[in-house]
Amino acid sequence: MPDPANGEAVESTSRRRLLGLLGGGAAVSLAGCSDQEPSDGSDGNDTDGEDGTDGEDGEDEPQRTNADKAQAAWERAVNNPLPEDEELRQEAYIEMEEAVRDDAAVIPLYHSLTERFWYDYVDVPLTGALGSHWQQLNTTTVEGQSELNLIASTFDELDPIMSTDTESSRVITQIYENLTSFPNGVPEVENQLLAEYEVSEDGTTWTFTLRDDVQFHDGTQMTAQDVKYSWRRTVESENSERAGFTLNQPVGLGIDAETDDDGNVVADSLAIEVVDDRTIEIQLVGPNPDVLDVIAYSSFSVIPEGYVGDIDGYDGEVTHQEFSTEVANGTGPFELDAFNVDEDVTVVRNDDYYGEVASVEAVNWEIIEDSQAQWTYALEQNADIFEMPTFAYEADAVDAEADDRGRQVGTYGPAGELNEEVNYVGVAEISTYYFAFNVSNTERAARQAIAYVMNKEQIVQEVFAGRGTAAYTFLPPAIWPTGNDGYNDFLDAYPYSLGESDIQGAQSVLEEAGITPDDPVDVTLTTYESEVFQTAGELIRDLISGTGINMSLETSQFSTLQSRGEDGDLQMYSLGWIWSWPAVPYGMFQLEPRNTDTSTMPTETNGFYLDWQTLLEEEAE
Amino acid sequence: MSRWEYFVKRLLLTVPVLFSVLTFLFIMLRAGPIDPVAARLGPQAGAADREQLRERLGLNDPLWEQYVDFITDFITFNFGQSWVVQAERDILDIAVNAAPATLWLGFWAILLPLFIGIPLGFYAGLNPNTLGDYAASLGGIVWQALPNFWLCVIALAVLRRTREGGELLGINWYTLGPDFAARNISITGTPRLEWISTTDVLMFPLPYINDWTALAIDIKLILPPALILGSASMAAELRIGRTAMLETVNSKFVETAKAKGLSDRVIVWKHIFRNALIPLLPVITSEAFLLIGGSVIVEQIFNINGLGRIFFQALTQGDLPMAGALLFLFTVIILGLNILQDFLYTVIDPRVGYDQ
Numbered sequence: 001m002p003d004p005a006n007g008e009a010v011e012s013t014s015r016r017r018l019l020g021l022l023g024g025g026a027a028v029s030l031a032g033c034s035d036q037e038p039s040d041g042s043d044g045n046d047t048d049g050e051d052g053t054d055g056e057d058g059e060d061e062p063q064r065t066n067a068d069k070a071q072a073a074w075e076r077a078v079n080n081p082l083p084e085d086e087e088l089r090q091e092a093y094i095e096m097e098e099a100v101r102d103d104a105a106v107i108p109l110y111h112s113l114t115e116r117f118w119y120d121y122v123d124v125p126l127t128g129a130l131g132s133h134w135q136q137l138n139t140t141t142v143e144g145q146s147e148l149n150l151i152a153s154t155f156d157e158l159d160p161i162m163s164t165d166t167e168s169s170r171v172i173t174q175i176y177e178n179l180t181s182f183p184n185g186v187p188e189v190e191n192q193l194l195a196e197y198e199v200s201e202d203g204t205t206w207t208f209t210l211r212d213d214v215q216f217h218d219g220t221q222m223t224a225q226d227v228k229y230s231w232r233r234t235v236e237s238e239n240s241e242r243a244g245f246t247l248n249q250p251v252g253l254g255i256d257a258e259t260d261d262d263g264n265v266v267a268d269s270l271a272i273e274v275v276d277d278r279t280i281e282i283q284l285v286g287p288n289p290d291v292l293d294v295i296a297y298s299s300f301s302v303i304p305e306g307y308v309g310d311i312d313g314y315d316g317e318v319t320h321q322e323f324s325t326e327v328a329n330g331t332g333p334f335e336l337d338a339f340n341v342d343e344d345v346t347v348v349r350n351d352d353y354y355g356e357v358a359s360v361e362a363v364n365w366e367i368i369e370d371s372q373a374q375w376t377y378a379l380e381q382n383a384d385i386f387e388m389p390t391f392a393y394e395a396d397a398v399d400a401e402a403d404d405r406g407r408q409v410g411t412y413g414p415a416g417e418l419n420e421e422v423n424y425v426g427v428a429e430i431s432t433y434y435f436a437f438n439v440s441n442t443e444r445a446a447r448q449a450i451a452y453v454m455n456k457e458q459i460v461q462e463v464f465a466g467r468g469t470a471a472y473t474f475l476p477p478a479i480w481p482t483g484n485d486g487y488n489d490f491l492d493a494y495p496y497s498l499g500e501s502d503i504q505g506a507q508s509v510l511e512e513a514g515i516t517p518d519d520p521v522d523v524t525l526t527t528y529e530s531e532v533f534q535t536a537g538e539l540i541r542d543l544i545s546g547t548g549i550n551m552s553l554e555t556s557q558f559s560t561l562q563s564r565g566e567d568g569d570l571q572m573y574s575l576g577w578i579w580s581w582p583a584v585p586y587g588m589f590q591l592e593p594r595n596t597d598t599s600t601m602p603t604e605t606n607g608f609y610l611d612w613q614t615l616l617e618e619e620a621e
Numbered sequence: 622m623s624r625w626e627y628f629v630k631r632l633l634l635t636v637p638v639l640f641s642v643l644t645f646l647f648i649m650l651r652a653g654p655i656d657p658v659a660a661r662l663g664p665q666a667g668a669a670d671r672e673q674l675r676e677r678l679g680l681n682d683p684l685w686e687q688y689v690d691f692i693t694d695f696i697t698f699n700f701g702q703s704w705v706v707q708a709e710r711d712i713l714d715i716a717v718n719a720a721p722a723t724l725w726l727g728f729w730a731i732l733l734p735l736f737i738g739i740p741l742g743f744y745a746g747l748n749p750n751t752l753g754d755y756a757a758s759l760g761g762i763v764w765q766a767l768p769n770f771w772l773c774v775i776a777l778a779v780l781r782r783t784r785e786g787g788e789l790l791g792i793n794w795y796t797l798g799p800d801f802a803a804r805n806i807s808i809t810g811t812p813r814l815e816w817i818s819t820t821d822v823l824m825f826p827l828p829y830i831n832d833w834t835a836l837a838i839d840i841k842l843i844l845p846p847a848l849i850l851g852s853a854s855m856a857a858e859l860r861i862g863r864t865a866m867l868e869t870v871n872s873k874f875v876e877t878a879k880a881k882g883l884s885d886r887v888i889v890w891k892h893i894f895r896n897a898l899i900p901l902l903p904v905i906t907s908e909a910f911l912l913i914g915g916s917v918i919v920e921q922i923f924n925i926n927g928l929g930r931i932f933f934q935a936l937t938q939g940d941l942p943m944a945g946a947l948l949f950l951f952t953v954i955i956l957g958l959n960i961l962q963d964f965l966y967t968v969i970d971p972r973v974g975y976d977q
Binding site: 093154156320321324325341342343366367368369370371373376377380382417419 | 678706707709710719773774777778781785792802805806807808809810811921922923924926930931934941
């Protein structure tokens, strides 16, 4: 019933939730599943791993393996976290990309493209690669209207520490603020509530000085105590879904804290010290180059001290249920007016805002899930800024040029039902959707052959009508460590097919490994319920048939796919990763070979389901 | 056995039905594949949290105690809280909040086919094998064959095109009646239903309509989805109405009535009409069942925040208590309609309940 565009949008929101869960650490697994796989390489990485890779071990044994290269690079990056080692880390991350590419352990498919359209009577800053939900709307003006009207999908909470989806972030960003932010979603961090900061020499003690002219919507002054309380909530409140972002490193800040026997954080043990009303000091477990990026994430939003009583020592002015949907008290340019769950949300202008006071009196989001209804609402000019469902989209109607950030900026239309020309911006998001392999049960030649035949441009064209960016690297171009030139160099050296299906290449790599149509190998591709990956899978299966790989396709539910991945019970699968902040390690940690060990997931390891550690030199022996 | 004894007997029979539904729900919730604790806490919770919640939800009590608690809770409409869809909100709150829109939609979806389908069917039955009969029957079959989701999409596409110059048969849907374009109202969305107030007449709260424009807006908003939602039953009513009419027209008592010299008007309205209505009754009441199922899609596409859409969300997101509570409510509604049907039978057809 939902058409493709909408289905994808919905999926990507829920996917983000689930991916976030994974990033946060633990996830459910089916106990004892490894017993069912007695002969496969999934549960033991000693002898079986060796068998599976015999084909190329003969050649590679003298050198270190790609897995070794990736492991060493990751360790180098993690062990050199100080600002002056920036270049060293960049090189290390690119080495990891090379290792992934050469081993074809992960084959990136596409980076999603967000396109935004707005009527001529609206003046809105261009949004960046992090997404429009980062945009504060105080700088948006609407000619001839006192309100700005937008569309959102469903969400059910406005508590920043519960928010894990882009939809609630759209509203939370207007009401609450952080010490830092990415204005308009452009991946360049700027101060928001922060005036200045200092870092100790070893990079573990950060001192933040706050602005002194910030008031909450109820008129009280924002102080360092409020920040401490808000950040304590992220780890101590039972409502928090983002404790990991506060406690973990490198996937988060890594603030020091005591934990009890159950692994819960002891009340008020988080290493945040209020120095004076305007200054706080945090103590990290280790140096972290991405602190300013991480604290821009919405869970670190500042709310008044004691507003909700869900942590020790506070009774709360409002109950948590009220706080999630009925009341709000932040420092942002808009105040919450009304939230009718599943119907609409309205925020009104904060006239005492310390920054630029909004030009519109109110912003209203109509909550619409269905793309037909969304499109109707947009055409009626009931939405001033909108996205376009694929059924209404005509690629020829876009007239845009790339700006210096690589965004396509221009106009769209008139086309189809849209009778007038509207403004247009297209941005490649910081997200990557990929195929990956459990390398312990799929040999390298087969993985590489699949990389050879995969024509990503064609897949993007067929499935999204061109509304996506073919991906050749796991790290999206917007955060490529060595910039645009470095990214292009990497593409030039890309060994598999760029924009074509190289069946010859696939055949020769298979022949070298002794795989022929007469002596084929079986590969099972498991996708979640996604039209994109299912179509891509069919294309690949058709192209690769007859070369020596028999590919079969299966679809499983998202949660089932995750559980099976953690059990090592997948061969080739599809998933995606969306960056919550534009830092390279927040993504790369999943490619550290030792972190891809499915036998210890999800408690000790939380990487991709690759079992890449089986190809480490020491493991293979 | 008199008609009323029969009716009371039917009424009593609903009690065991309700209990078996509740038992089924209990088994589904407690023994089903989804662990309530895991669904509620999510994967990151520690063992201590889980145990605490198990205790709080009473999952450590003996099974029979849980069963009794469950039944008493549901019968007293104490459904607890939603787990996922609108986490931690009272399910009854959510349902009460969403119900008016669905009732409004359902009301029109039953009313419209009733006043279009039945007259058309009767017309076709009274004039069999004429051009009018063929047109009505064929139209009915085609209309029934069109799937609701497709009709919804087409209806939206056609209606929104009438907005700027693209008038359909000279009609601009936006300015027809209450002007949507001038008020910036979308043709999709949830009806506000804010036109009703109550006034006390002799201590009795009496509802009255205080804002006729708002009423007109809500009717205009609901007409397209209601017409689509009722489309299947409209066609069914048309076809059964035609058959019933044909059968009755050709029965002996009509011949007798004619022989008695009654006027055509009396024959049709007093004798044929009432008898032809009997097979239509179950069709009309069982529509409610179809409407609950069908409203899921219609509410989704027309962006109406009603029970159907919430039920859909609860099912797809594994919100068991919410889905269970809504299922229970739907059961109660359907049982209620069955009773209404029996009641109407006893009124329309005096033969019902008499010993065979």
